[in-house]
Amino acid sequence: MLRRADLHGLVLAVGLGGVALVHWARNPQEPPVVLVYAAAVLFSFFVVDVVLRPKETLLLPLTGLLVAVGLANLYRLRPQLVAEQAAWMCVGLALGVAASRSARTVREFARVPALATLLVAASVVLWGGSQVGAYPVAKDIPSQLAKLLAVLVGAAELHRGSLRGPVMAAWAAGVALVLLGGDVSTASLLVWVGIVVAYCAGASWSTLVPAFGGFLLLASLAHAGLPQLTERVKGWVNPWGDPLGFGYPLVQSLFAMGSGGLVGAGPGFGYPELVPQGHTTFALAALAEEWGFVGVLALLSGYAMWVGRALRWAVLAPSRYARLLAAGAVALVGGEAFLAGAAATGLLPATGAGLPFVSYGPASVVVHLVVLGLLLAAPGLQEAR
Amino acid sequence: MTRRVRILLGIHLGLVVLLVSWVAYWQVVRGPELAVHPGNPRLLLAEERIQRGRVLDRKARVLAYSVRRDGRTLRVYPGGEVFSHPVGYRSLLLGKAGLEATWDAELLGVFERRAWEQLRRRGGRPPVGLDVVTTLDAELQRASWEALGPRPGAVVVVELRTGQVLASVSRPGFDPNRLEQRWAELRWAPGSPLVDRASSKVYPPGRTFGIVVLSAALSRGLVGLDSPVGCGNAAAVPAHLVREVLTAGCTQGLVRLGEALGGRILREMAEAFGLGQPPTGDVPAAAGQLPEVGDQLRDDLTHVVAGGGRVLASPLQMAAVAATLGRGGERVELRFVQRVQHAEGRALERTFQRAPVRILAVEVAQAVVEAMRASGGGLLAGVRGTVRVGPAPVGWFVALTPTDLPRLALAVVVEGAGEEVAWAVAGKVAQATLRVVP
Numbered sequence: 001m002l003r004r005a006d007l008h009g010l011v012l013a014v015g016l017g018g019v020a021l022v023h024w025a026r027n028p029q030e031p032p033v034v035l036v037y038a039a040a041v042l043f044s045f046f047v048v049d050v051v052l053r054p055k056e057t058l059l060l061p062l063t064g065l066l067v068a069v070g071l072a073n074l075y076r077l078r079p080q081l082v083a084e085q086a087a088w089m090c091v092g093l094a095l096g097v098a099a100s101r102s103a104r105t106v107r108e109f110a111r112v113p114a115l116a117t118l119l120v121a122a123s124v125v126l127w128g129g130s131q132v133g134a135y136p137v138a139k140d141i142p143s144q145l146a147k148l149l150a151v152l153v154g155a156a157e158l159h160r161g162s163l164r165g166p167v168m169a170a171w172a173a174g175v176a177l178v179l180l181g182g183d184v185s186t187a188s189l190l191v192w193v194g195i196v197v198a199y200c201a202g203a204s205w206s207t208l209v210p211a212f213g214g215f216l217l218l219a220s221l222a223h224a225g226l227p228q229l230t231e232r233v234k235g236w237v238n239p240w241g242d243p244l245g246f247g248y249p250l251v252q253s254l255f256a257m258g259s260g261g262l263v264g265a266g267p268g269f270g271y272p273e274l275v276p277q278g279h280t281t282f283a284l285a286a287l288a289e290e291w292g293f294v295g296v297l298a299l300l301s302g303y304a305m306w307v308g309r310a311l312r313w314a315v316l317a318p319s320r321y322a323r324l325l326a327a328g329a330v331a332l333v334g335g336e337a338f339l340a341g342a343a344a345t346g347l348l349p350a351t352g353a354g355l356p357f358v359s360y361g362p363a364s365v366v367v368h369l370v371v372l373g374l375l376l377a378a379p380g381l382q383e384a385r
Numbered sequence: 386m387t388r389r390v391r392i393l394l395g396i397h398l399g400l401v402v403l404l405v406s407w408v409a410y411w412q413v414v415r416g417p418e419l420a421v422h423p424g425n426p427r428l429l430l431a432e433e434r435i436q437r438g439r440v441l442d443r444k445a446r447v448l449a450y451s452v453r454r455d456g457r458t459l460r461v462y463p464g465g466e467v468f469s470h471p472v473g474y475r476s477l478l479l480g481k482a483g484l485e486a487t488w489d490a491e492l493l494g495v496f497e498r499r500a501w502e503q504l505r506r507r508g509g510r511p512p513v514g515l516d517v518v519t520t521l522d523a524e525l526q527r528a529s530w531e532a533l534g535p536r537p538g539a540v541v542v543v544e545l546r547t548g549q550v551l552a553s554v555s556r557p558g559f560d561p562n563r564l565e566q567r568w569a570e571l572r573w574a575p576g577s578p579l580v581d582r583a584s585s586k587v588y589p590p591g592r593t594f595g596i597v598v599l600s601a602a603l604s605r606g607l608v609g610l611d612s613p614v615g616c617g618n619a620a621a622v623p624a625h626l627v628r629e630v631l632t633a634g635c636t637q638g639l640v641r642l643g644e645a646l647g648g649r650i651l652r653e654m655a656e657a658f659g660l661g662q663p664p665t666g667d668v669p670a671a672a673g674q675l676p677e678v679g680d681q682l683r684d685d686l687t688h689v690v691a692g693g694g695r696v697l698a699s700p701l702q703m704a705a706v707a708a709t710l711g712r713g714g715e716r717v718e719l720r721f722v723q724r725v726q727h728a729e730g731r732a733l734e735r736t737f738q739r740a741p742v743r744i745l746a747v748e749v750a751q752a753v754v755e756a757m758r759a760s761g762g763g764l765l766a767g768v769r770g771t772v773r774v775g776p777a778p779v780g781w782f783v784a785l786t787p788t789d790l791p792r793l794a795l796a797v798v799v800e801g802a803g804e805e806v807a808w809a810v811a812g813k814v815a816q817a818t819l820r821v822v823p
Contacts, residue, residue: 200389243424251424257411258419259427271427284408293412297405304401307394314390327393334397341404345411 007061008046015042015068018267022076025268034079037086038071044093052100055379058309063357063372066302070358070365073287077272077279078360085360092366096373103377107156107321107384114153115170121146122174122181143178143186144363147336148370150190151328154197159321168211175215179222182229185353189335191215196331197324200314223349236349249276250346253285257345264292279360281352284344299358300341307334313378322381329375332356333368431493432477433458438492438514440472440484442523443551443723448472449485449561464523466558467530470581471521471550471668471721474561479568483581484721487668488517491725515733518723520549528817529554532810538799539582540814541704545785545792548708548717548738550665552814553701555582584670587697588798591770592690593783594655594698595631595639596706599756601654602627602642604749610756614638631760631768633804636690643686648679651686657744659716660698664705667721673698692772703783704796707767710753711791714745758788762808764815766791769804780807786815793818 019038023030045064054060067089075082099106121142157167171194179187195208223229231246239247239254256275259265270289272278278286288296310333313326339353354361356368411419419425437460440449448464449472460475462468473483481489494514529540529552542552557578559571571578580586602608610628616635617624630638643651652675655661661675674697676682681695688694698706701719709716718739726732745753757766767784780799785791795814797807 196393200393202389254411254415255419255422255425255427257408258416258422259425260412261416261420262413271430274426288408288412293409296408296412300401300405300408304398307397307401311390311394311397314393315387327390330393330397334400338397338400338404341408345404345407347404347407 004049004057004061005046007057008042008049008064011045011061011064011068012039012042015065015071018068018072019075021267022072025266026076027079034071034075034082037082038068041067041071041086041089044090048093048097051097052373052376054100054376056309056313056376059306059372059376062302062306062309063369066299066306066357067365069287069299069302070283070355070360072267073272073283073358074279074360076268076290077286081279081360084362085365088362088365089369092369093373095366096369096376098373099370100373100377103325103374103381104384106152106374107159107381114149114156115167118146118149118153118174119170119177121149122177139181139183140361141363143181143183144361144367146174146178146186147189147193147332148367150193151197151325151332151371151374154194154328155321155324158197158201159319159324172214176218179218180226182222182226183352184219184222184229184349185336185339185351187219188215188339188351189332189353192335193328193331196335197328200324200327201320229349232349232351236346239346249282249350252276253282253344254346256285256289260289260292262293264288264290264295266290280354281340281350281359282344283355283359284341287358288344299355300337303334303337310375313375317378317381319381319383321384322378325381326375326378329371332371434512435493436513437475438494438516438728440488440492441516441518442521442526443519443549444522445518446523448519448521448523449475460561462561464526465562466560467527467554468521468523469558469561469578470555470583471553472519472561473668474564476565478565482579482669484517484519484668487666488722488725491515491517513728515725516728517725519721520544520547520551520723521553521721522551522821524821525814525817526552526554528552528821529814530556530558532813532817533797533799534810536799536801536806537576537582538797538807538810539586539700540810541583541700541796542814542818543704543708543719543794545708545711545794547720548741549720549723550701550704551793551818553583553668553721555580555586581668582700582798582800584665584668584699584701587671587673587699587702588774588779588781589689589693589772590696590698590703591692591772591781592631592633592636592639593703593706593768593770593781594689594696596710596753596757596768596783597655597658597660598639598643598646598651598686598690599627599630600658600710600745600749600753601646601650603752604654604745605646605650607642607645610752615641628756628759631756633760633769639690640687643690644683648681648683650679652676652679652682654744655682655696657716658706658709660696660702660706664699664702665719665721667719670701671699673702692770700796700798703781704794707783707785707794707796709744710750710757711785711794712741712750713747714743714750715741716744717741754785754791757785761788763812764788764819765795765808765811767795767808767811769808771804774800777801778803780804782807782811784811784815786818 023032049060175187175190223233235246239250243251252275267290272286272289275282275286310330314323317323333356336353336356340355342348343350437451449462471483473485475481475485492514540554557576559578608627612627614627616638663670663672676695685694689696761767764786765784766788770781772779780803782797784795797811799807
């Protein structure tokens with residue numbers, strides 16, 4: 001059995017190796033500052049592991065690996081954003097530690113106030129629109145926050161009993177607001193997290209199927225009604241119909257994947273900058289070009305391992321709350337990874353979801369690391385009273 | 386709850402498998418097609434990113450190189466219009482021609498574009514294509530250009546020992562450094578400067594085809610050099626010898642020899658010399674034309690030696706014919722490229738040259754050269770010919786130099802002038818070869 005330090009050493013070597021390959025291929029003349037950033041982030045993962053000493057030994061190094069992939073991709077496409085993203089990763093880890101330490105307190109808090117916050121966040125998604133540079137602050141922060149709250153509220157509401165009408169109504173209102181704001185990925189994830197947690201809590205199919213069906217109906221209506229979503233659907237149905245217009249993102253994404261082939265062009269030798277939003281939504285396509293199908297397979301296997309490992313605690317955790325928390329975290333990370341991958345490959349219309357831990361986005365990375373922190377606390381959360 | 390979690394695990398793993406197979410479909414199954422899809426901008430971008438290799442002459446003088454300027458790759462041709470044929474050009478807008486076209490893959494280095502190999506070798510700097518070392522001699526090329534003068538025409542000089550083309554000039558040329566700005570003008574310019582007259586344009590060979598006729602007659606034992614032959618219309622008076630049959634006054638003698646041989650043998654000999662096939666694969670080269678059936682050639686022979694008929698050959702092909710004789714009857718493939726090498730000089734590959742093929746006995750070849758000496762003059766043993774292309778005369782001279790122990794084969798074509806002008810041009814080139822070629 002590998003010790004913690006061994007695992008983290010392995011992740012550090014692999015992660016730094018990947019980033020170094022990109023650096024060597026792209027800017028060999030410049031000093032490799034990026035390696036310092038990446039090393040700092042990956043070392044922070046080790047520090048968190050030492051501080052928390054979680055029962056779950058694999059998730060932290062595994063997440064470190066995903067984060068390293070994200071830094072390599074970001075460095076390849078937007079080198080100027082790497083320092084900022086690395087800083088947010090460390091902030092996210094610190095908040096994750098805090099969340100992990102205070103998981104018990106959070107449980108007591110997270111019922112009505114959290115539900116109210118979820119609604120507020122959702123409404124901000126609807127009306128928010130301010131940007132800092134290319135980053136949609138007022139839309140992204142509340143929508144990422146809403147996802148975190150969905151996990152918390154779901155577990156907190158359901159660990160003592162079954163669904164209550166008002167909670168369901170508030171939840172539905174939140175989803176509707178987010179959907180009206182045009183953020184399909186957040187709305188889908190709110191629904192997915194809710195359904196998964198409810199399913200684990202023992203909800204019957206007669207509740208879950210109508211809920212899911214209702215969401216699909218609502219989402220279809222939104223896609224029909226909101227012009228920016230109609231465009232996405234058109235680009236998904238037949239991207240080749242207008243390869244320079246609505247089909248552009250998906251067509252470029254498919255070109256990138258096709259040019260990568262089985263083993264890829266090699267880091268730094270492809271043209272992932274041609275993929276629109278290659279550092280966020282379409283990260284999978286950007287990575288696919290230079291690292292090939294082999295690289296994509298490794299990345300998706302990473303997510304599969306993450307999901308499998310986290311789901312263990314949906315069975316083994318000592319309290320019902322902790323088990324539901326683990327299920328919610330899996331639904332969030334797994335669902336989001338699938339949405340992002342499916343959008344990049346044309347399996348589903350683009351929703352705006354990014355690959356968790358990999359895609360660029362300050363709020364996204366912080367929220368996901370907080371969820372990871374909560375998940376790490378799950379094995380130690382005893383039944384209350 | 387355990388059962389439900391298991392189902393959840395199944396659902397999530399199922400989604401991953403779905404995604405993986407979807408990616409595999411686009412990357413592995415459809416990948417090769419998408420990679421070269423016309424809408425995929427990567428092919429054009431790759432050309433911009435790779436530092437295209439250089440084209441060098443036989444003494445490593447640079448004929449074409451690439452520089453980066455304002456983020457764009459610029460192709461520079463120090464030789465200008467003198468080397469516009471056969472070096473050609475490369476432009477993102479206009480495509481490629483000449484050596485730049487036929488050696489495109491090597492110049493781009495696509496054989497070595499595996500990223501990891503490049504990464505290892507170049508430490509991450511942009512990939513560099515391979516250098517193409519040609520057989521051309523810059524000095525001789527320039528001398529031939531000067532010798533040709535302002536008239537449209539072509540000069541080809543071939544080294545007998547190796548089959549390497551030392552000079553291949555076509556006038557008018559164009560300035561490949563200013564091609565894009567002047568394209569519209571060049572395309573329709575009188576004298577078609579974009580056509581390589583040395584290798585891509587074909588002319589009726591006229592009396593120079595007599596080399597083929599004489600070779601066939603001598604190798605079949607039909608006649609000897611000192612057999613009598615009638616050169617005038619009155620066949621009864623054989624006032625000349627076969628060794629004079631290539632001279633201006635004896636066209637009728639060639640026709641008589643040809644008719645005696647028959648069309649099939651003539652056609653076989655012409656094919657053995659390489660007429661009707663491209664003489665090299667190193668530059669875009671015309672195949673010329675031979676009549677389909679030997680009898681057509683026999684019936685046509687009067688017209689052919691008079692400068693018309695259905696035989697067409699490029700100067701490059703006629704230089705190859707002369708080279709075969711100069712090598713004592715061994716036909717050799719002509720080459721424009723010696724080797725392909727890495728930028729730092731390490732040779733990657735010697736270009737493959739087919740083994741020479743003996744088509745004539747040594748004595749026969751020597752006898753034909755002897756007849757060429759009789760019809761040549763000065764430094765040259767060769768055959769002249771004046772043919773008509775449309776209303777204008779075209780002068781030919783196909784020769785070996787120096788006369789006693791030939792080292793080079795020459796073919797000269799001059800448009801709008803007769804064979805005497807072609808002969809004069811060849812004389813100047815021969816003078817230059819004494820100076821330039823050791």
